[in-house]
Amino acid sequence: MPAPRFALPVALATWLGAGLAALASLAAPPTSGTAYENGRWFDGEQFVAATWYVVDGRLTRQQPDRLSGRVDLAGGHVVPPFAEAHNHNLQNAWGVTRMRQAYVDQGVMYAAMLCGDPLSTTAAREALGPSPGVDVLFASACISSADGHPLRMARQQPDGSLAPVQDIHDKSYIVMDTVADIERKWPLVQAAAPDLVKAILVHSERPEHRTDPAMHGINGLEPALLAPLVERAHGAGLRVAVHTESAADFDVAVQAGVDWISHLPGYRFWKDRDESDYRLDDASIRLAAERGIVVIATANQAVDAARGDAGALARVQALQRENLGRLMEAGVQIAIGSDAFGGTSLVEHAYLRDLQVMDDAALLRALVETTPQLLYPQRKIGRFEEGYEASFLVLDGDPLRDPTALSRIRVRVRAGEPMPAQP
Ligand SMILES: [Zn+2]
Numbered sequence: 001m002p003a004p005r006f007a008l009p010v011a012l013a014t015w016l017g018a019g020l021a022a023l024a025s026l027a028a029p030p031t032s033g034t035a036y037e038n039g040r041w042f043d044g045e046q047f048v049a050a051t052w053y054v055v056d057g058r059l060t061r062q063q064p065d066r067l068s069g070r071v072d073l074a075g076g077h078v079v080p081p082f083a084e085a086h087n088h089n090l091q092n093a094w095g096v097t098r099m100r101q102a103y104v105d106q107g108v109m110y111a112a113m114l115c116g117d118p119l120s121t122t123a124a125r126e127a128l129g130p131s132p133g134v135d136v137l138f139a140s141a142c143i144s145s146a147d148g149h150p151l152r153m154a155r156q157q158p159d160g161s162l163a164p165v166q167d168i169h170d171k172s173y174i175v176m177d178t179v180a181d182i183e184r185k186w187p188l189v190q191a192a193a194p195d196l197v198k199a200i201l202v203h204s205e206r207p208e209h210r211t212d213p214a215m216h217g218i219n220g221l222e223p224a225l226l227a228p229l230v231e232r233a234h235g236a237g238l239r240v241a242v243h244t245e246s247a248a249d250f251d252v253a254v255q256a257g258v259d260w261i262s263h264l265p266g267y268r269f270w271k272d273r274d275e276s277d278y279r280l281d282d283a284s285i286r287l288a289a290e291r292g293i294v295v296i297a298t299a300n301q302a303v304d305a306a307r308g309d310a311g312a313l314a315r316v317q318a319l320q321r322e323n324l325g326r327l328m329e330a331g332v333q334i335a336i337g338s339d340a341f342g343g344t345s346l347v348e349h350a351y352l353r354d355l356q357v358m359d360d361a362a363l364l365r366a367l368v369e370t371t372p373q374l375l376y377p378q379r380k381i382g383r384f385e386e387g388y389e390a391s392f393l394v395l396d397g398d399p400l401r402d403p404t405a406l407s408r409i410r411v412r413v414r415a416g417e418p419m420p421a422q423p
Helices: 002-027 093-105 118-128 151-155 179-191 207-211 223-235 247-256 282-290 301-306 310-329 345-355 360-375 403-407
Strands: 032-042 047-055 058-060 066-072 077-079 082-087 108-113 135-138 142-144 196-200 239-243 294-296 392-395 409-414
Touching (some): 082 345, 082 360, 093 118, 223 239, 223 247, 345 360
Parallel strands (some): 032 077, 082 108
Protein backbone atom coordinates (compact mmCIF):
# COMPACT_ATOMS: atom_id res chain seq x y z
CA MET A 1 0.00 0.00 0.00
CA PRO A 2 1.45 3.31 -0.97
CA ALA A 3 -0.38 5.31 1.69
CA PRO A 4 1.67 4.19 4.76
CA ARG A 5 4.82 4.80 2.79
CA PHE A 6 3.77 8.45 2.46
CA ALA A 7 2.42 8.77 5.98
CA LEU A 8 5.76 8.60 7.66
CA PRO A 9 7.54 11.19 5.52
CA VAL A 10 4.59 13.61 5.83
CA ALA A 11 4.54 13.25 9.61
CA LEU A 12 8.29 13.59 9.73
CA ALA A 13 8.18 16.66 7.51
CA THR A 14 5.48 18.23 9.68
CA TRP A 15 7.42 17.50 12.82
CA LEU A 16 10.62 18.84 11.29
CA GLY A 17 8.80 21.89 10.01
CA ALA A 18 7.36 22.65 13.40
CA GLY A 19 10.78 22.15 14.94
CA LEU A 20 12.38 24.52 12.44
CA ALA A 21 9.66 27.09 13.01
CA ALA A 22 10.24 26.80 16.77
CA LEU A 23 13.97 27.24 16.23
CA ALA A 24 13.34 30.23 13.95
CA SER A 25 11.04 31.80 16.51
CA LEU A 26 13.73 31.30 19.16
CA ALA A 27 16.24 33.10 16.94
CA ALA A 28 13.87 35.93 16.00
CA PRO A 29 10.87 36.74 18.18
CA PRO A 30 7.88 38.17 16.33
CA THR A 31 8.57 41.77 15.40
CA SER A 32 6.34 44.60 16.46
CA GLY A 33 6.33 48.14 15.22
CA THR A 34 4.49 51.19 13.97
CA ALA A 35 3.38 51.91 10.40
CA TYR A 36 3.79 55.43 9.04
CA GLU A 37 1.35 55.58 6.18
CA ASN A 38 0.43 58.07 3.45
CA GLY A 39 3.64 60.08 3.69
CA ARG A 40 5.80 61.37 0.87
CA TRP A 41 9.42 60.61 1.73
CA PHE A 42 12.49 62.51 0.49
CA ASP A 43 14.82 60.22 -1.48
CA GLY A 44 17.57 62.79 -1.96
CA GLU A 45 16.04 64.13 -5.16
CA GLN A 46 12.29 64.14 -4.75
CA PHE A 47 9.40 63.04 -2.54
CA VAL A 48 8.06 59.53 -3.08
CA ALA A 49 4.86 58.04 -1.63
CA ALA A 50 5.67 55.13 0.68
CA THR A 51 4.85 53.34 3.90
CA TRP A 52 7.74 52.90 6.33
CA TYR A 53 7.67 50.90 9.53
CA VAL A 54 9.52 51.69 12.72
CA VAL A 55 10.78 48.62 14.56
CA ASP A 56 13.14 48.96 17.55
CA GLY A 57 13.92 52.56 16.62
CA ARG A 58 14.94 51.65 13.06
CA LEU A 59 13.29 52.12 9.69
CA THR A 60 12.19 49.20 7.57
CA ARG A 61 9.99 48.62 4.54
CA GLN A 62 9.15 45.11 5.87
CA GLN A 63 5.84 45.03 7.68
CA PRO A 64 6.46 43.69 11.20
CA ASP A 65 4.58 40.60 12.46
CA ARG A 66 2.47 42.76 14.73
CA LEU A 67 1.46 46.41 14.23
CA SER A 68 1.50 48.29 17.51
CA GLY A 69 0.23 51.42 15.83
CA ARG A 70 -0.57 53.11 12.54
CA VAL A 71 0.10 56.77 11.90
CA ASP A 72 -1.60 58.49 8.97
CA LEU A 73 0.79 61.17 7.71
CA ALA A 74 -1.99 62.55 5.48
CA GLY A 75 0.22 63.34 2.50
CA GLY A 76 2.85 65.14 4.61
CA HIS A 77 6.37 65.53 3.24
CA VAL A 78 8.90 63.58 5.28
CA VAL A 79 12.56 64.58 5.60
CA PRO A 80 15.41 63.45 7.85
CA PRO A 81 16.04 65.89 10.72
CA PHE A 82 18.14 68.98 10.09
CA ALA A 83 21.73 69.43 11.23
CA GLU A 84 23.78 72.49 12.20
CA ALA A 85 27.52 72.07 11.57
CA HIS A 86 28.84 75.33 12.99
CA ASN A 87 27.42 77.19 15.93
CA HIS A 88 28.10 78.28 19.51
CA ASN A 89 24.56 78.57 20.89
CA LEU A 90 24.74 75.35 22.94
CA GLN A 91 28.35 75.41 24.11
CA ASN A 92 27.61 76.62 27.64
CA ALA A 93 24.83 75.98 30.15
CA TRP A 94 23.30 79.44 29.68
CA GLY A 95 23.04 78.85 25.94
CA VAL A 96 21.53 75.40 26.44
CA THR A 97 18.83 76.82 28.72
CA ARG A 98 18.10 79.60 26.28
CA MET A 99 18.33 77.80 22.94
CA ARG A 100 17.82 74.04 23.29
CA GLN A 101 14.07 74.22 22.74
CA ALA A 102 14.58 76.31 19.59
CA TYR A 103 16.68 73.49 18.10
CA VAL A 104 13.95 70.97 18.93
CA ASP A 105 11.19 73.26 17.61
CA GLN A 106 13.06 73.90 14.38
CA GLY A 107 13.77 70.21 13.77
CA VAL A 108 17.55 70.44 14.28
CA MET A 109 18.50 67.10 15.86
CA TYR A 110 22.27 67.17 15.25
CA ALA A 111 24.62 70.05 15.95
CA ALA A 112 28.31 70.88 16.35
CA MET A 113 29.51 73.58 18.77
CA LEU A 114 32.82 74.82 17.50
CA CYS A 115 34.50 76.39 20.54
CA GLY A 116 34.10 76.69 24.25
CA ASP A 117 36.29 76.12 27.26
CA PRO A 118 36.44 72.79 29.10
CA LEU A 119 34.40 73.99 32.10
CA SER A 120 31.56 75.47 30.07
CA THR A 121 31.49 72.40 27.83
CA THR A 122 31.08 70.14 30.86
CA ALA A 123 28.29 72.37 32.13
CA ALA A 124 26.63 72.38 28.70
CA ARG A 125 26.75 68.58 28.55
CA GLU A 126 25.14 68.41 31.99
CA ALA A 127 22.48 70.98 31.08
CA LEU A 128 21.60 69.01 27.95
CA GLY A 129 20.96 65.90 30.08
CA PRO A 130 20.41 62.37 28.85
CA SER A 131 17.68 63.09 26.27
CA PRO A 132 18.05 66.64 25.03
CA GLY A 133 16.23 66.16 21.71
CA VAL A 134 19.41 67.25 19.89
CA ASP A 135 22.72 65.41 19.64
CA VAL A 136 25.61 67.83 20.16
CA LEU A 137 29.29 67.52 19.28
CA PHE A 138 31.72 69.81 21.11
CA ALA A 139 35.03 71.12 19.84
CA SER A 140 35.52 72.12 23.51
CA ALA A 141 38.60 74.30 23.24
CA CYS A 142 39.78 76.21 20.21
CA ILE A 143 43.48 76.23 19.42
CA SER A 144 45.02 79.53 18.41
CA SER A 145 48.11 81.71 18.88
CA ALA A 146 48.94 83.84 21.94
CA ASP A 147 47.82 86.90 19.92
CA GLY A 148 45.01 85.07 18.16
CA HIS A 149 41.23 84.95 17.91
CA PRO A 150 39.26 84.56 20.20
CA LEU A 151 41.55 86.49 22.62
CA ARG A 152 40.14 89.97 21.90
CA MET A 153 36.54 88.76 22.12
CA ALA A 154 37.14 86.68 25.25
CA ARG A 155 38.80 89.58 27.13
CA GLN A 156 35.72 91.84 26.82
CA GLN A 157 33.91 92.03 30.14
CA PRO A 158 30.25 93.01 30.49
CA ASP A 159 31.30 96.24 32.32
CA GLY A 160 33.54 97.27 29.41
CA SER A 161 36.82 96.37 31.11
CA LEU A 162 39.34 93.89 29.71
CA ALA A 163 40.16 90.61 31.46
CA PRO A 164 43.88 89.96 31.91
CA VAL A 165 45.39 87.86 29.12
CA GLN A 166 46.45 85.15 31.58
CA ASP A 167 42.78 84.59 32.51
CA ILE A 168 42.06 83.72 28.88
CA HIS A 169 45.18 81.84 27.72
CA ASP A 170 44.90 78.06 28.05
CA LYS A 171 41.51 78.56 29.66
CA SER A 172 39.11 80.10 27.14
CA TYR A 173 41.24 78.72 24.33
CA ILE A 174 44.48 76.77 24.06
CA VAL A 175 47.58 78.68 22.99
CA MET A 176 50.05 77.06 20.61
CA ASP A 177 52.84 79.18 19.15
CA THR A 178 55.51 76.57 18.38
CA VAL A 179 55.48 72.98 17.16
CA ALA A 180 56.78 71.95 20.60
CA ASP A 181 53.59 73.46 22.13
CA ILE A 182 51.49 70.81 20.39
CA GLU A 183 52.87 67.98 22.54
CA ARG A 184 53.33 70.18 25.61
CA LYS A 185 49.73 71.47 25.54
CA TRP A 186 48.10 68.24 24.37
CA PRO A 187 46.96 67.34 27.91
CA LEU A 188 44.90 70.56 27.88
CA VAL A 189 43.21 69.44 24.68
CA GLN A 190 42.45 66.05 26.22
CA ALA A 191 41.23 67.61 29.46
CA ALA A 192 38.51 69.33 27.48
CA ALA A 193 37.25 65.89 26.33
CA PRO A 194 36.54 67.20 22.85
CA ASP A 195 34.56 65.42 20.16
CA LEU A 196 36.72 67.21 17.63
CA VAL A 197 39.46 69.84 17.51
CA LYS A 198 39.01 73.36 16.18
CA ALA A 199 42.01 75.39 15.03
CA ILE A 200 42.10 79.02 13.97
CA LEU A 201 43.79 80.53 10.91
CA VAL A 202 43.31 84.24 10.17
CA HIS A 203 45.20 85.62 7.18
CA SER A 204 48.09 83.37 8.09
CA GLU A 205 49.89 84.48 4.93
CA ARG A 206 50.53 87.92 6.49
CA PRO A 207 53.23 87.68 9.17
CA GLU A 208 53.22 91.50 9.44
CA HIS A 209 49.92 91.17 11.36
CA ARG A 210 51.86 89.77 14.34
CA THR A 211 53.47 93.13 15.06
CA ASP A 212 50.40 95.23 14.25
CA PRO A 213 48.63 96.25 17.50
CA ALA A 214 45.35 96.55 15.58
CA MET A 215 45.52 92.79 14.89
CA HIS A 216 46.33 91.73 18.45
CA GLY A 217 43.81 89.17 19.64
CA ILE A 218 42.39 88.45 16.19
CA ASN A 219 45.27 86.54 14.57
CA GLY A 220 45.57 82.77 14.39
CA LEU A 221 48.04 79.90 14.30
CA GLU A 222 51.35 80.04 12.48
CA PRO A 223 50.62 78.08 9.30
CA ALA A 224 53.53 75.69 9.97
CA LEU A 225 51.75 74.41 13.11
CA LEU A 226 48.67 73.11 11.41
CA ALA A 227 50.00 69.95 9.73
CA PRO A 228 51.67 68.56 12.90
CA LEU A 229 48.58 69.53 14.91
CA VAL A 230 46.32 67.64 12.50
CA GLU A 231 48.64 64.65 12.71
CA ARG A 232 48.52 64.72 16.53
CA ALA A 233 44.72 65.02 16.57
CA HIS A 234 44.22 62.26 14.02
CA GLY A 235 46.56 60.08 16.08
CA ALA A 236 44.16 60.59 18.99
CA GLY A 237 41.17 59.77 16.79
CA LEU A 238 39.95 63.38 16.66
CA ARG A 239 38.83 65.20 13.55
CA VAL A 240 40.00 68.77 12.94
CA ALA A 241 37.84 71.73 11.90
CA VAL A 242 39.61 74.91 10.88
CA HIS A 243 38.50 78.53 10.83
CA THR A 244 39.84 79.97 7.57
CA GLU A 245 39.65 83.62 6.65
CA SER A 246 41.65 83.94 3.40
CA ALA A 247 42.25 81.79 0.32
CA ALA A 248 45.78 81.25 1.63
CA ASP A 249 44.36 79.91 4.93
CA PHE A 250 42.16 77.55 2.95
CA ASP A 251 45.23 76.27 1.12
CA VAL A 252 47.17 75.79 4.39
CA ALA A 253 44.23 73.86 5.84
CA VAL A 254 43.82 71.61 2.82
CA GLN A 255 47.57 70.90 2.63
CA ALA A 256 47.54 70.03 6.33
CA GLY A 257 44.81 67.47 5.73
CA VAL A 258 42.12 68.89 7.99
CA ASP A 259 38.64 67.33 7.99
CA TRP A 260 36.35 70.34 7.96
CA ILE A 261 36.81 73.89 6.74
CA SER A 262 34.48 75.71 9.12
CA HIS A 263 34.09 78.96 7.11
CA LEU A 264 34.24 79.57 3.39
CA PRO A 265 36.87 82.35 3.01
CA GLY A 266 35.54 85.71 1.88
CA TYR A 267 32.40 86.27 3.97
CA ARG A 268 33.96 89.72 4.29
CA PHE A 269 36.88 91.46 2.60
CA TRP A 270 39.28 92.99 5.08
CA LYS A 271 40.43 96.60 4.72
CA ASP A 272 42.79 97.00 1.74
CA ARG A 273 42.04 93.42 0.64
CA ASP A 274 40.00 92.39 -2.38
CA GLU A 275 38.68 89.40 -4.31
CA SER A 276 42.21 88.18 -5.07
CA ASP A 277 42.77 87.49 -1.35
CA TYR A 278 39.65 85.33 -1.08
CA ARG A 279 39.33 83.57 -4.46
CA LEU A 280 40.24 79.90 -3.85
CA ASP A 281 43.07 78.41 -5.92
CA ASP A 282 42.25 75.64 -8.39
CA ALA A 283 44.95 73.48 -6.81
CA SER A 284 43.56 73.78 -3.28
CA ILE A 285 40.03 73.06 -4.50
CA ARG A 286 41.30 69.95 -6.30
CA LEU A 287 43.18 68.77 -3.21
CA ALA A 288 40.15 69.39 -0.97
CA ALA A 289 38.05 67.23 -3.30
CA GLU A 290 40.69 64.48 -3.42
CA ARG A 291 40.95 64.39 0.37
CA GLY A 292 37.20 64.48 0.98
CA ILE A 293 37.47 67.70 2.99
CA VAL A 294 34.04 69.17 3.65
CA VAL A 295 33.40 72.91 3.57
CA ILE A 296 30.91 74.42 6.03
CA ALA A 297 30.13 77.63 4.20
CA THR A 298 28.58 79.80 6.98
CA ALA A 299 28.03 82.15 4.02
CA ASN A 300 25.19 84.04 5.77
CA GLN A 301 27.83 85.68 7.96
CA ALA A 302 28.36 88.03 5.01
CA VAL A 303 25.16 89.89 5.89
CA ASP A 304 26.27 90.94 9.39
CA ALA A 305 29.85 91.54 8.24
CA ALA A 306 28.68 93.99 5.53
CA ARG A 307 27.06 96.25 8.18
CA GLY A 308 24.50 97.59 5.77
CA ASP A 309 26.96 98.34 2.94
CA ALA A 310 25.01 96.93 -0.04
CA GLY A 311 27.88 97.40 -2.46
CA ALA A 312 30.32 95.49 -0.24
CA LEU A 313 27.76 92.71 0.26
CA ALA A 314 27.18 92.38 -3.51
CA ARG A 315 30.91 91.92 -4.12
CA VAL A 316 31.20 89.35 -1.34
CA GLN A 317 28.17 87.44 -2.64
CA ALA A 318 29.50 87.39 -6.21
CA LEU A 319 32.70 85.78 -4.94
CA GLN A 320 30.78 83.37 -2.65
CA ARG A 321 28.83 82.18 -5.70
CA GLU A 322 32.04 81.73 -7.64
CA ASN A 323 33.93 79.90 -4.86
CA LEU A 324 30.99 77.65 -3.95
CA GLY A 325 30.29 76.90 -7.62
CA ARG A 326 33.89 75.86 -8.23
CA LEU A 327 34.03 73.77 -5.05
CA MET A 328 30.87 71.87 -5.97
CA GLU A 329 31.96 71.41 -9.56
CA ALA A 330 35.15 69.79 -8.25
CA GLY A 331 33.07 67.49 -6.03
CA VAL A 332 33.71 69.12 -2.65
CA GLN A 333 30.77 68.61 -0.31
CA ILE A 334 29.18 71.69 1.20
CA ALA A 335 27.71 71.30 4.69
CA ILE A 336 25.21 73.60 6.34
CA GLY A 337 26.28 75.61 9.37
CA SER A 338 25.08 79.07 10.27
CA ASP A 339 27.45 80.31 13.01
CA ALA A 340 24.45 82.53 13.72
CA PHE A 341 23.96 83.70 17.31
CA GLY A 342 20.42 82.78 18.30
CA GLY A 343 19.85 81.07 14.94
CA THR A 344 20.19 77.61 13.45
CA SER A 345 21.17 76.07 10.13
CA LEU A 346 17.82 77.20 8.69
CA VAL A 347 19.30 80.72 8.54
CA GLU A 348 22.14 79.43 6.34
CA HIS A 349 19.75 77.32 4.25
CA ALA A 350 17.66 80.41 3.47
CA TYR A 351 20.77 82.46 2.65
CA LEU A 352 22.22 79.83 0.30
CA ARG A 353 18.85 79.48 -1.39
CA ASP A 354 18.78 83.22 -2.10
CA LEU A 355 22.38 83.00 -3.34
CA GLN A 356 21.17 80.43 -5.94
CA VAL A 357 24.31 78.32 -5.87
CA MET A 358 22.58 74.96 -5.87
CA ASP A 359 19.17 73.67 -6.81
CA ASP A 360 16.59 73.17 -4.08
CA ALA A 361 16.97 69.38 -3.94
CA ALA A 362 20.77 69.63 -3.57
CA LEU A 363 20.37 72.25 -0.87
CA LEU A 364 17.84 70.14 1.04
CA ARG A 365 20.17 67.14 0.71
CA ALA A 366 22.99 69.24 2.20
CA LEU A 367 20.79 70.10 5.18
CA VAL A 368 19.31 66.67 5.90
CA GLU A 369 21.91 64.23 4.58
CA THR A 370 25.43 65.66 4.03
CA THR A 371 25.50 67.60 7.29
CA PRO A 372 24.11 64.90 9.63
CA GLN A 373 26.49 62.35 8.08
CA LEU A 374 29.41 64.79 8.45
CA LEU A 375 28.66 65.17 12.16
CA TYR A 376 28.05 61.48 12.88
CA PRO A 377 29.72 59.42 10.13
CA GLN A 378 29.35 56.15 12.07
CA ARG A 379 25.58 56.43 12.38
CA LYS A 380 22.93 55.44 9.86
CA ILE A 381 21.27 58.83 9.61
CA GLY A 382 20.35 61.37 6.95
CA ARG A 383 18.51 58.97 4.63
CA PHE A 384 15.49 56.72 4.55
CA GLU A 385 16.96 53.28 4.11
CA GLU A 386 16.55 49.84 5.60
CA GLY A 387 17.99 49.80 9.15
CA TYR A 388 18.52 53.56 9.38
CA GLU A 389 17.66 55.40 12.61
CA ALA A 390 13.96 56.23 12.67
CA SER A 391 14.30 60.00 13.11
CA PHE A 392 12.33 62.24 10.80
CA LEU A 393 10.20 65.34 10.42
CA VAL A 394 6.84 65.50 8.72
CA LEU A 395 6.37 68.84 6.99
CA ASP A 396 3.14 70.55 6.13
CA GLY A 397 3.97 71.22 2.47
CA ASP A 398 6.61 70.45 -0.15
CA PRO A 399 9.84 72.27 0.78
CA LEU A 400 11.12 71.94 -2.80
CA ARG A 401 8.24 74.14 -3.95
CA ASP A 402 7.73 76.21 -0.83
CA PRO A 403 10.78 76.54 1.46
CA THR A 404 8.60 77.96 4.26
CA ALA A 405 7.35 74.36 4.67
CA LEU A 406 10.68 73.66 6.43
CA SER A 407 9.40 75.59 9.42
CA ARG A 408 5.96 73.94 9.44
CA ILE A 409 6.72 70.67 11.22
CA ARG A 410 3.65 68.57 11.98
CA VAL A 411 5.32 65.53 13.48
CA ARG A 412 8.79 64.91 14.90
CA VAL A 413 10.02 61.37 15.43
CA ARG A 414 13.37 60.78 17.11
CA ALA A 415 14.93 57.32 17.41
CA GLY A 416 11.49 55.82 16.78
CA GLU A 417 9.71 57.88 19.43
CA PRO A 418 7.25 60.62 18.50
CA MET A 419 8.35 63.82 20.20
CA PRO A 420 5.67 65.63 22.19
CA ALA A 421 3.79 68.34 20.30
CA GLN A 422 4.92 71.86 21.12
CA PRO A 423 2.87 73.80 23.65
ZN1 LIG B 1 32.01 80.18 14.78
